[in-house]
Amino acid sequence: MLNHITVMGRLTRDPELRHTQSGVPVASFSIACDRDFKDKSTGERATDFIDIVAWRATGEFASKYLTKGRMAVVSGRLQMRDWTDKEGNKRRSAEIVAENIYFGDSKTKEDQEPPASVGGPVEAAGGDPFGGLSGGFAPNFGEPADDGSLPF
Structure with a gap:
């Protein structure tokens, strides 16, 4: 059986991080x-x-980096x-038990340098999602940087 859902929306409140009696972190929030x-x-x-509802590291990620x-x-x-x-x-x-959470908007100047997601791709230092392996292309896939080593 398949039970998979993906939604995109804005947080209606800051995530609330709690811990179970055994110490497992769990965050809850809602999106519009x-x-x-x-x-x-x-x-x-x-x-x-x-x-x-986001458990363990995914819940900690949501609590740390997502806001209303x-x-x-x-x-x-x-x-x-x-x-x-x-x-x-x-x-x-009904609720979604989150496996992966990604940012759906751009970072603001006040935001810290968080990873791109938990359970999914993670940006490398410097904001290059390819960890410097982008072949001279800017992260937004713009024009290649002129490094003189291109054969054409």
Whole structure:
């Protein structure tokens, strides 16, 4: 069976990092994802608010580098949870258990130099995602640097 989901949206709040009784870190946050279509009557896009749970290093990464308003790409598995509220009513909620989290926006000047993601590609020092192996190309795949060694 396949249970894989990838969503992109802005964080609605800062991730909350907690630890289980055995000391395992777990972060929870939610992201707002606009739908691809507009409502015919209002002309506006509906927004879905999706709960995310990130365990261990992925949760620590989210807690350390993501903040409210940042764009994030989250991939993982969809999980349904049954629970009982304070009034004794049975409830069901859906959440994504994050396996990989990536930045969905550019860094600002105030941001630190974090890795590109947890569980996915990581930028090398200096911001070159190819670790200096980009063959003279800038990280944005612009014009090659003129180093005089090109055969044409």
